[in-house]
Amino acid sequence: MMALRRIIDKSYAAVPAALLFALAGCTSFGPNIAVQQTQGQNAPVVQTSADPEEDVIGAREHPRIVASYGGVYQDRQAEVMLARIVGRLLVAADQPSTKFTVTILDTSEVNAFALPGGYIYVTRGILALASDTSELAAVLAHEIAHVVLKHARARTNRVRTNEIVDKVVTGVFGGDVETDQSSNKAKLQLAAFSQQQELAADKEGIQISGKAGYDPHAAARFLGAMSRFAKFSAGNDGQGDDFLSSHPSTPDRIQKAIENARAAFGAPGLGETDRPGYMSGIEGLAFGDSASQGAIVGQRYIQPSLKFTFTVPSNYTLQSSK
Numbered sequence: 649m650m651a652l653r654r655i656i657d658k659s660y661a662a663v664p665a666a667l668l669f670a671l672a673g674c675t676s677f678g679p680n681i682a683v684q685q686t687q688g689q690n691a692p693v694v695q696t697s698a699d700p701e702e703d704v705i706g707a708r709e710h711p712r713i714v715a716s717y718g719g720v721y722q723d724r725q726a727e728v729m730l731a732r733i734v735g736r737l738l739v740a741a742d743q744p745s746t747k748f749t750v751t752i753l754d755t756s757e758v759n760a761f762a763l764p765g766g767y768i769y770v771t772r773g774i775l776a777l778a779s780d781t782s783e784l785a786a787v788l789a790h791e792i793a794h795v796v797l798k799h800a801r802a803r804t805n806r807v808r809t810n811e812i813v814d815k816v817v818t819g820v821f822g823g824d825v826e827t828d829q830s831s832n833k834a835k836l837q838l839a840a841f842s843q844q845q846e847l848a849a850d851k852e853g854i855q856i857s858g859k860a861g862y863d864p865h866a867a868a869r870f871l872g873a874m875s876r877f878a879k880f881s882a883g884n885d886g887q888g889d890d891f892l893s894s895h896p897s898t899p900d901r902i903q904k905a906i907e908n909a910r911a912a913f914g915a916p917g918l919g920e921t922d923r924p925g926y927m928s929g930i931e932g933l934a935f936g937d938s939a940s941q942g943a944i945v946g947q948r949y950i951q952p953s954l955k956f957t958f959t960v961p962s963n964y965t966l967q968s969s970k
Contacts, residue, residue, distance in 0.1 A: 661892035662844070706765025713769060714751065718941050721754035721772050721934070729929030730770070732794075733785050740860035741792055741818035748795070750788075754938050759879060762791045762799075775930055777873055781922035782857070789851035789860070790867070797852060799845040850901060854908045863919035864912060871898065 649831045654833035660723060680956040703773045714720055730750055748766040753759070758773040769785075778784045850867065858864030875898040913919070944966045960966055 652838070653814060655762055682955060698779075702764035703763070705777070706763045706767040710749070710751075710767055713763070713767075714753065716753040717753035717757070717759075717769070717771065718938055719753075721752040722779070723752065723933060725929050725931060726752060726775060727934065729781075729926070730784075730788070731780065732769075734788055736837050736860040737785060737789050737792055737856055741796055741856045743792070743796060748792070754934075756938075758874070760791055761788050762794045764795075766795055766812075768792070772934060775933060777877060778926070779873065779923065780866070781926040781929075782863040783870040783873070784926065785857045785860065785862040786853060786867040786870050789857040789862075790849050791855060793849040793852035794845070797845070797848060799849060842846075847904060850905055851908045855912055858909065858913045858919060861920050863916075863921045864909040865916045865919075866921065867961075868902050868909060871902045871905055874898070875902070883949055905916060 731753070734748060734750060737749070738746060748765060748768055750768045750770070752775070753769055753771045755771050756776075757771050757775045758777050759771045760769060760774050762768050768788070770787065770791075774787060775784065778787065832928045854864050854867050857866065878898070909916075942949055942953075944950075947962060947964065947966065948957060949966055
């Protein structure tokens with residue numbers, strides 16, 4: 649999956665997909681595509697597969713995921729953009745009647761992940777890092793691939809659910825590594841279990857996004873952006889605690905993504921990128937820490953909602969826990 653810590657043209661006039669967004673009525677975006685806005689932390693129960701247990705798992709864990717990642721981020725322009733992208737991707741994935749619950753999480757963390765039952769999450773941070781529509785489509789196609797390939801369910805069977813949702817280890821390169829050794833061990837086991845799943849989702853996601861008319865090479869570009877972001881965030885070679893050693897290395901994944909795109913669709917230059925449309929879709933997007941959660945500026949923590957602030961010594965590191 650696609651995660652780091654902190655901080656062509658086709659007509660789709662009638663897209664036979666049902667898309668639900670867990671955001672704060674119900675707004676239609678065409679036949680069977682809707683943004684379902686829900687109050688509070690709970691998304692609607694969505695029947696997505698022949699296995700009802702998957703739907704139960706997703707519906708049960710959704711509120712915990714939302715609470716762990718700062719709540720739901722509400723942005724009308726971004727919601728419309730995501731609905732249109734996912735509608736196209738579902739058609740390309742031969743999942744026109746599949747229902748997904750897609751949630752934008754109010755956190756600057758760069759993350760995207762999926763749970764059983766068709767629950768897909770993207771963060772404000774990942775929306776800020778993507779540079780055009782095709783890159784966001786690559787992220788979403790990767791997550792759709794995990795759901796279609798039943799990876800989320802397999803992961804849940806391998807590791808206890810509460811260990812998964814505590815800090816989901818399903819991003820592009822891995823997830824948070826806790827200081828607790830038992831937590832480390834569980835997450836490393838999870839990463840090792842999902843290594844081949846990640847590569848399979850990379851390949852399937854490229855097929856889906858390319859078939860939908862998006863630039864199939866966007867996945868490799870976004871992986872490159874993630875690698876640069878990792879190095880910047882870690883302040884070293886990008887292989888710090890934000891990476892789990894048993895995941896495929898960044899260069900390997902980028903090279904495989906390039907090879908998969910070339911094999912299926914040819915050289916770069918094909919497909920839609922739509923940078924202007926993407927810039928319009930994320931215009932006004934909140935960047936950095938959420939005011940409701942407080943902000944870290946150097947050694948100072950500022951909480952405007954509760955109206956307090958404090959500063960820690962230079963040998964301390966501040967970290968926001970969601």
